[in-house]
Amino acid sequence: MSGPIHIRSDETFTLNVGPQHPATHGVLRVKMEMDGEYIVKAETVLGYIHRMHELMGENRTYPQVLPNLSRLDYLGAMGYTHAHVLAIERAASIEVPERAEYIRVLMVELNRISSHLFWFGAFVMDLGGFTPLMYAIEDREHILDLMEAVTGSRLTYCYFRFGGLYNDVDDDFINATRAVIPRLRKSLKKYDALVTGNIIFRKRLEGIGPISAEMCRKYGATGPVARGAGLDFDVRKNEPYSVYSEFDFDIPVYHECDSLARYNVRMDEMEQSLRIIEQALDKLPEGPIMPKKKPKLIKPPKGDYYQAVETARGSFGIRIVSDGTKNAYRFKLRSPTYSNMSLFDEACEGMMIMDALAMMGSLDLVIPEIDR
Amino acid sequence: MGTQNVPSPLEEIPSSVVQFAAADKLINIGRVNSFWPLTFGIACCAIEMMATGCARFDMSRFGAEVFRPSPRQADLMIVAGTVTKKMMPGIKVLYDQMPEPKWVMALGNCAISGGPFAFEGQYSIVLGADEFLPVDVYIPGCPPRPEALLQGILDLENKVSGWNRWKNPEKA
Amino acid sequence: MDLTIFNAVIAVVIAIAFAAANAAYLVLAERRGAGRIQRRPGPNVNLFGLLQPPADGIKLMTKQLMIPGGADKALFMVAPVLAMAPAIMSFVTIPFSNTIVAHSMNVGVLMIFAFASFGGMAILLAGWGSRNKYGVMAAVRAVSQNISYEVPMLITVITIVMMTGTMNLHEIASLQSGGFWNWNIFPVSMSDGFMLQPLMPISFLIFFICSLAETNRAPFDLGEAESELVAGFHTEYGSMGFGLFFMGEYANIVIGASLITILFLGGWGCPFGLYPGVWWFLLKIYLLIFSFIWIRWTFPRTTIYGLLNLSWKILIPISLFNLLLTAGLLKVF
Amino acid sequence: MIKDTIKQAFLDLLPDPEPIIEEPVVEAAANDTAEDGKKKKAVKKEEPPRVNGVLECDHAAHGYDIDVQLEPGELLAAVMILDKNDFFLESITGVDWIKEKQLESVYDFSRYDFDQCRVVIRTRTPRDNPNIPTISKIYPGANWHERETHDFFGIKFEGHPHLIPLLLPEDADFHPLLKDFKP
Incomplete structure (x- = not known):
């Protein structure tokens, strides 16, 4: 059900959504020109959490920058650090032991689930349902427990090293992960029954916030936003990195282009991530987690390197322009939500404010990642 | 936790014939049992703040789970994340909009001192929330664990009212 | 004569006390209930959380009173009172049991609806008076919502009035005494002779939905839609002004639950006709309030057009049809 | 293969098509170990800036397939x-190439389908009037993206509808990623 026909009046007023607003999940500001409940024009104002990671990347050595990547997107931090280590390994030609690669995939997928779980709760909270957040965070805590036991932190992991990992996983972790998988499967079914089937929920999302495939292309939207528009784009499949080519998983694609499609994509993705985790646990090879030969000082040769990974929010890219020293000459972060958010201004024109905010929730924003 | 022993303003009131000490104590204990924080997350620490409000850690046990989106109804501002120069005036306005009595918590290293982002060449951030806000409790961590936030709330309760929920096991 | 005035004063005082205590502890019930639903304990440290409402009250009362610059001072001040007062006034005519009723009025139903319409007014004044864009938007929403839901609510009440032939709440409740088969919600009603009322459950459902909407409870809490309009009409209210809105909301919930109980669920009557009394009444209203809380923490919020569509396109036609059929059935039997 | 189509299209576009450099200089360095890179660094410093042309790169080594450098005037046609x-x-x-007194603007393109081809377009402009x-x-x-690049480097994008600071404060008059930036 889309909104009723909107007859424009001449009188508009400006509404500032943010920087402090419950719907923006952080410090994002959208200057909306409103005609009653309708948005005539929206302009996003960024930069309220701009911390200049890119300059830090140039001023510090490559290992020193590693923790920054997890502050970039605190929900799916593992995926972002993964991009950085992959980029450096590509630039400095460091071999990674197979066991380390498998554990990396395992961790990234666990983190993807925890990120999507948090998004799920926050999204339903945007729509006014508060309880699913609690359920989702409780399930998320179980994943965080697993990861904390290995990595040592709950949110901002700095677990990957150039060439390998900081810490090996033990049998306790593997057994605990195997125990958590059925629990999460059960929870996902419960969410389906509790939220996805809810008539109010569906009415609020079906047909709301259409983002077509062409619009995705023009704005460079990736991740679940693109997959909700019928594009089967996933860097893990399109441009396999690490050991993703070894795993059997599907890309969930929905062709409805609306907020519900984006919701469904993420819910299905959690199931696929569970599949990857199961396979990674089965296939986990024995061996070292750090390479035998590794340069003491990371100094990639002169050149320009790009590495894209699929994070929970879409295609994240790191461009490193190296001049052969221990600092990067240019350290560019291509964040997925930056592109995803840039289409919001156009997409929300003519929508009612509550639908626009529902759409904003379906984009899965993490503001520090947009502002960097 | 980094509480400072700043004398509360109530102690500076000159004594009079009528003593309100008992009433003050009661009022303060009432206040500390219902800290309503402002729904105001800036960065990573906000996620831990939400985790603290949610099922496992549950801030509501201490009556502090009523996150109010409007500063008019909030008592406690938890500065959870890096304060940028662009955001600073906004935070100042939010603080000014909160009615007295109000308290500020600096959650996480960024809000304490700029944390990892205070580097050479940084032009964008404010080095800690205490540059422009009177911070009552500092909670270190990057991000702090939910238990740390709970302890911070208990410390703030103690600071405001001098009342302890539990006996300090270390002192006994 | 004097005695009547004295009685009235006592009644009002008791009503205020009852409303305030209810409001305070319903907030606690809501928080504990929400906690239970969300797998967490909720406020439980001070005497099982029983000291939580006094603590909140003390805090709210001792907070600084702020009037935002540019606000309409008079409207800003009067709105919270207007939110609370009608709710308390409504208690005067509600019969808690056969004997406990402050003032049994012939037009009790009408009076409650008259007072209830003040609620929308208070929200409008609050939103308008605080000179806040979110507030104004919320106020407009809340008023359109109140207007839309009063219509089906009143139409549904007419079916009851037609059946019972009275607008006196006390009489309506008395007519349902005996057992649950005499209740108005029950399709086969036998209090004064056999009556087939197959449509009463529908009336009950419509009335229940409308009372949710009238009290601005989720999933119809568009007036204070937290994720869109910050805090809605009370964005600019702090301290006790906000407290009054809060209490008014819960007092309204109690009124709504009482009204449902009296109109449909047999008032103070026991379901099996044994020991009728005030305890049954309280039990019923608290069960209803619990269901309100349950619904609030289960459902997401509707949209404003979804809400208005529900009223004008679904509830009003159904309730009109319902009214027509009920009138026909009354004529036949 | 889309890669070949695009490469041919770019070669047609450039006015004086350079021969495709099959084994680019940067590529050779990528295979060396870090110690060797150190030795070569002294030599590389005198290297002239890259000339315009199409470069086919090894995806495994660089992360992209086609690397084109062209004049700003040819950018629109290429895009x-x-x-x-x-x-x-x-x-x-x-990228701020301060030694060569040039600012480089780098455009990354990719595809949604499985015919994977990442294209990088670079264009250089003088530093004093970018x-x-x-x-x-x-x-x-x-x-x-252009607003962000303008924020950080001060590159002016001609014809941009709304070239005001996006990430920096509204009144910012500094460009932090320039190599001579001092806060």
């Missing part, structure tokens, strides 16, 4: 080719 071939815009950024035509008419998503 139009990519638009026609269903590429999406990944990002736009800049002007590059905007591509936000072709890719509206470039709007934000």
Whole structure:
């Protein structure tokens, strides 16, 4: 059900959504020109959490920058650090032991689930349902427990090293992960029954916030936003990195282009991530987690390197322009939500404010990642 | 936790014939049992703040789970994340909009001192929330664990009212 | 004569006390209930959380009173009172049991609806008076919502009035005494002779939905839609002004639950006709309030057009049809 | 293969087509170990800046397939080719080559389908008067990326509809990623 026909009046007023607003999940500001409940024009104002990671990347050595990547997107931090280590390994030609690669995939997928779980709760909270957040965070805590036991932190992991990992996983972790998988499967079914089937929920999302495939292309939207528009784009499949080519998983694609499609994509993705985790646990090879030969000082040769990974929010890219020293000459972060958010201004024109905010929730924003 | 022993303003009131000490104590204990924080997350620490409000850690046990989106109804501002120069005036306005009595918590290293982002060449951030806000409790961590936030709330309760929920096991 | 005035004063005082205590502890019930639903304990440290409402009250009362610059001072001040007062006034005519009723009025139903319409007014004044864009938007929403839901609510009440032939709440409740088969919600009603009322459950459902909407409870809490309009009409209210809105909301919930109980669920009557009394009444209203809380923490919020569509396109036609059929059935039997 | 199509299209576009450098200089360095890189660094410093032309790169070593450098004037035509071939815009950024007194603007393009081909377009402009035509008419998503690049490097995108600071404060008059920036 889309909104009723909107007859424009001449009188508009400006509404500032943010920087402090419950719907923006952080410090994002959208200057909306409103005609009653309708948005005539929206302009996003960024930069309220701009911390200049890119300059830090140039001023510090490559290992020193590693923790920054997890502050970039605190929900799916593992995926972002993964991009950085992959980029450096590509630039400095460091071999990674197979066991380390498998554990990396395992961790990234666990983190993807925890990120999507948090998004799920926050999204339903945007729509006014508060309880699913609690359920989702409780399930998320179980994943965080697993990861904390290995990595040592709950949110901002700095677990990957150039060439390998900081810490090996033990049998306790593997057994605990195997125990958590059925629990999460059960929870996902419960969410389906509790939220996805809810008539109010569906009415609020079906047909709301259409983002077509062409619009995705023009704005460079990736991740679940693109997959909700019928594009089967996933860097893990399109441009396999690490050991993703070894795993059997599907890309969930929905062709409805609306907020519900984006919701469904993420819910299905959690199931696929569970599949990857199961396979990674089965296939986990024995061996070292750090390479035998590794340069003491990371100094990639002169050149320009790009590495894209699929994070929970879409295609994240790191461009490193190296001049052969221990600092990067240019350290560019291509964040997925930056592109995803840039289409919001156009997409929300003519929508009612509550639908626009529902759409904003379906984009899965993490503001520090947009502002960097 | 980094509480400072700043004398509360109530102690500076000159004594009079009528003593309100008992009433003050009661009022303060009432206040500390219902800290309503402002729904105001800036960065990573906000996620831990939400985790603290949610099922496992549950801030509501201490009556502090009523996150109010409007500063008019909030008592406690938890500065959870890096304060940028662009955001600073906004935070100042939010603080000014909160009615007295109000308290500020600096959650996480960024809000304490700029944390990892205070580097050479940084032009964008404010080095800690205490540059422009009177911070009552500092909670270190990057991000702090939910238990740390709970302890911070208990410390703030103690600071405001001098009342302890539990006996300090270390002192006994 | 004097005695009547004295009685009235006592009644009002008791009503205020009852409303305030209810409001305070319903907030606690809501928080504990929400906690239970969300797998967490909720406020439980001070005497099982029983000291939580006094603590909140003390805090709210001792907070600084702020009037935002540019606000309409008079409207800003009067709105919270207007939110609370009608709710308390409504208690005067509600019969808690056969004997406990402050003032049994012939037009009790009408009076409650008259007072209830003040609620929308208070929200409008609050939103308008605080000179806040979110507030104004919320106020407009809340008023359109109140207007839309009063219509089906009143139409549904007419079916009851037609059946019972009275607008006196006390009489309506008395007519349902005996057992649950005499209740108005029950399709086969036998209090004064056999009556087939197959449509009463529908009336009950419509009335229940409308009372949710009238009290601005989720999933119809568009007036204070937290994720869109910050805090809605009370964005600019702090301290006790906000407290009054809060209490008014819960007092309204109690009124709504009482009204449902009296109109449909047999008032103070026991379901099996044994020991009728005030305890049954309280039990019923608290069960209803619990269901309100349950619904609030289960459902997401509707949209404003979804809400208005529900009223004008679904509830009003159904309730009109319902009214027509009920009138026909009354004529036949 | 889309890669060959695009490469041919770019070669046709450039006015004086350079021969494709099959084994680029940077590539050779990539295979060396770090110690060797150190020795070669002294030699490389005197290297002239890259000339315009199409470069086919090893995806495994660099992360992209085609690397084109062209004049700002040819940018729009090149982007139009990519638009026609269903590429999406990944990002736009800049690099400050202070020694050569040039600012480089780097455009990343990629594709949604499985015919994977990442294209990088670079264009250089003098540092004292950096002007590059905007591509936000072709890719509206470039709007934000160009604003960001303007914030950080001061590159002016001619014809951009709304070139005001995006990430920096509204009144910012500094460009932090320039190598001579002092806060």
